[in-house]
Amino acid sequence: MNRAQRAQQLWSLLVVAADNHQILTYDRVARATGVVRPSIGDFLRPIQQYCTENDLPPLTSIVVSDRTGLPGDGFIAAEDVPHAQMAVFRFNWFEHQAPSEVDFASSYSRAPDAR
Numbered sequence: 001m002n003r004a005q006r007a008q009q010l011w012s013l014l015v016v017a018a019d020n021h022q023i024l025t026y027d028r029v030a031r032a033t034g035v036v037r038p039s040i041g042d043f044l045r046p047i048q049q050y051c052t053e054n055d056l057p058p059l060t061s062i063v064v065s066d067r068t069g070l071p072g073d074g075f076i077a078a079e080d081v082p083h084a085q086m087a088v089f090r091f092n093w094f095e096h097q098a099p100s101e102v103d104f105a106s107s108y109s110r111a112p113d114a115r
Contacts, residue, residue: 004104006043007050009033011104014047014059015093023085025066041074046108048077050099053107057087076112 001009013032017024030037044060051059058077061084064070070081078084099107 002101003043003108004046004101006033006035007046007104007108008098008101010035010040010043011047011059011098014062015098017062018059018088018091018093021089022062023069024063026063026072027066029063041072045074045111046104048075049107049111050103052077053110056096057091058084059088059093061085062088 010029010033013029014024024032026037026040029035029040035043040063044063048058048060051057058075060075061071061078061081065072075081
């Protein structure tokens, strides 16, 4: 599975979690998807970029470290994480068509380099 396909998989997981007002840890995402924990951030980057480019709430803000309760270092979509998470929970994600593999690949190509 390539990066854009993994982003599609994670998008679905995050949309359902957002609809249920759930915060997910990186470990939980890893267990649900089979993606090794260190790779999750790279698969979240196209989602973060897609949301930024399309004026959507930062969906990736609901994936956090179990130690800090905050997104990882690669999260740059918002400074006020709790406020961003509330925006994610208020947004009706099911009215927004899920991005395609091409959408995510294109967004990733424009994403800032990871820190």
